Amino acid sequence: MKKPSLTILGCHSSIPTNKFHPTAQILEMKGFSFLIDCGEGTQVQLKKAKIKFNKIMHIFISHLHGDHFFGLIGLLSTFHLLGREKSISIYAPKGLKEIIDVHFKWSYTKLKYGIDYIELSSKKLERIMKNEKIEVFSIPLKHRIYTNGFLFREKPNNKRKLNMEEIQKIPDIKIVDYQNLKLGKDFKTHDGIIIPNWKLTFDPPKILSYAFCSDTSFYLPIIEHIKYVDLLYHESTFLKKEENRAINTGHSTANQAAYIAKKAKVKKLLLGHYSNRFPNLKEFEKEAKKIFLNVEASEPLKTYYLE
Amino acid sequence: MKKPSLTILGCHSSIPTNKFHPTAQILEMKGFSFLIDCGEGTQVQLKKAKIKFNKIMHIFISHLHGDHFFGLIGLLSTFHLLGREKSISIYAPKGLKEIIDVHFKWSYTKLKYGIDYIELSSKKLERIMKNEKIEVFSIPLKHRIYTNGFLFREKPNNKRKLNMEEIQKIPDIKIVDYQNLKLGKDFKTHDGIIIPNWKLTFDPPKILSYAFCSDTSFYLPIIEHIKYVDLLYHESTFLKKEENRAINTGHSTANQAAYIAKKAKVKKLLLGHYSNRFPNLKEFEKEAKKIFLNVEASEPLKTYYLE
Known part of the structure; x- marks a missing residue:
């Protein structure tokens, strides 16, 4: 079995450009391919990353700001055009189904595959998916609108x-x-x-886990939910020098992301959701490293392994 | 005054890839920048083409298939994020307003600028916009859902x-x-x-005109509406050898586009909306040239002048 891995499709905030792709990532774990968020252009990024569309059976949308889901309708349409028949599960806040439905209504499209919407509304940690190998939990975040992070954990298997x-x-x-x-x-x-x-x-193999936390203000209650995860992606839209802007927009700084990682004793921290005003990603990494050593500024089309 | 020009942002059909951008183009005429269709990724293509977002005051959407408008919500959101205050006019079939509204409802976005929707429903040639310099007409096309082409004409000025x-x-x-x-x-x-x-x-300057016809079956009634235009963009999703597929999907072949151009006595024909199954665009051009000599297979980020 391949080691679990996270492939970044986009790790910038708000306005897409040729270089700055909005949030989207693929977690490959125990043979599953989970798509997490789906900003505009995600289907093109998936192709560049050589991810097979047909392997995606679960899509997780953190919240309904455009840079996290404007690529979803295009991807779902492409699935249809490619003749997909396998149904797909979409975990998202209330509203997404209405948005998708209205598109297909006006294009008179009758999808060849089913979409199972799991509407997220919990304000506590909640298990939203489980199968024989993996459990997924929603993590309440603090943002301008209702937003969840997601925690992916391999199922305990204590057999030696x-x-x-x-x-x-x-x-x-x-x-x-x-x-x-x-x-x-x-x-x-x-x-x-x-x-x-x-x-x-x-010894039985170690249980691996990944936590995705974007978008969120600096929010201490996250810590208890992500304790000891092997990989944490925590947003760092800004640097410390723009902390006020982070507070006003419901985002975090690299410094704050590192603080959360340290307190949660995670193994590794990935930064992302960068504001376009900071072209040098190494600045985020440098700032976070002062607090938490095992940190990387995530980059598009790069794969990070959980181990 | 600059010569009118058409910049192709995307000229492929259905599924976007890194090379194949769905339909979008900018017509610059008499100081106006008209955006025609807006497939996914259009805002990135606009940036690559160095088109100033703030100059776009009018957007024309031919029909509600995704490859013609999935980039619109992202572009409108970006206008908002950039602080746009100037209102914008969108000419589109019924349904588009509902689609855009539902996005902004769920992201709790109160736009800083106004959107004036002009709902198109005519089944005849109809003037949908005019100002002191330009008139725009909708051209009824024949496709699987209600679809318009657009005719842009400089206003007659007979003064010497x-x-x-x-x-x-x-x-x-x-x-x-x-x-x-x-x-x-x-x-x-x-x-x-x-x-x-x-x-x-x-002599008074010649009146220049541009006609956009995508998507459409081979449809002879178009001819009378586009007679003598200086530039015609007519879709050619397929080559002649796939004519049956064109018929079944409501599209045209390069051969048919050339026939329309010839009968309408247009000055120049641009082909586009290519199916991804034909990687060599010169094949479209070659096929059309047998019927109509002044033809080019349009390419993304290339500008064509009306003269």
Whole structure:
């Protein structure tokens, strides 16, 4: 199984340009491709990143400001034009369904695939999706309109992994014994020798998790929801010198994003949602590094691995 | 005054890619900048073409298929973010206002500028805009949903232009005489000599006109509306070998576009709205040239002059 990865499609705020793509990213985890936000031009960015459209079964929209979803109607239309039949789930605040429906109404389009809208309205952490491998939670953020972050966690699997090399050395161990070994039990041979479990198995794989927090003011309640995540994307629309502007617009600075990452003891921080007024992304990184060392300023079409 | 020009922002159909931009173009005529259609990514193309956003006062939307207007909501939002105060007029079929309104409702946006919607519903040629310099007409096209082309014509100005070099040689001619000269009258000096008007004036400037016809089936009634235009953009989604596909989808072939151009005796034909299945645009040009010589396959970010 591939390591989970996050591919940035766009990491700028508000006005798209040839270089500045609005928010969109793909999380690939346990064989799933989750699209998170979908600013204008996302379908072109997906193509550049060589993401297969047909693998996208779940789309998460944080809020209904244009730089986070104006590319969605185009993507959904393209799915239709390409003959998609597999239905898709869209997790978004109230309003998105009305917006999408009115487009298809006026183009007289009868979609060939279904859209399952999961309307988000919780003001607390809430599990919004689960399957056998992954759980997704909405994280309440603080912005000018109702906005969620998202927490993606692999499902706990506490079973130990078999160490086949060692197991094959002991002819007494049969396939029927494997289940007990996975559960951590020691093995007793026919002549009464106890072989400790740790000699026959490996520790279960670590559960990996990713948290997406954009757009948000500097908001301490986020911390408890994202504790110890392996990767945190936290918006940093501004630098510290524009902190007042951040407060007035419901955004954060790089300095504040780093503070949240440090307090939540996350493994790695990615910055993004940059204001176009700062062309040098390294400035964001430099500012955050003073508080939290393992930080990168995310860049479009770059992939970051969870490990 | 600059010569009227048409700048192509996008000339492909349906699915946008990094190279294939959906329909959008800017007609610059008599100091006005008219935006015609607005597929996804148009605001980025406008920036690349160095078109000043603030000069756009009129937007014409042919029909409500996504590749002709999915970039509009992003552009209108950007106008707002840039602090635009000048109102804008949008000429479009019924439905567009509802689509735009629902976006701004859910983002709780109160626009700083006004939008004046002119809802198009005529099934005949109809004048939809006029000012002191230009008239615009909707041209009924034949497509899967209600669709208009647009005809842009400079206003007739039959007044002759003064030939100041000649006029200054004749001291008898005073400023009060200029009006009569512009109207084509001869001049009589104080000693009774008649100076013919053509010696003192130039012919009035030619009236230039541009017709945009996309999307449409091969539709002969277009011809009478676009007779003698200086530039015709007529869609050619397909080549002749895919004529059946053109019929089934409500589009035209390059061959058919050329036939329309020839019958309408236009000065120059531009092809566009190409299907992505034909990567070599010269094939369209080659096919059309067999019927109509002065033809070009339009290309993004290229400017074509009316003369």
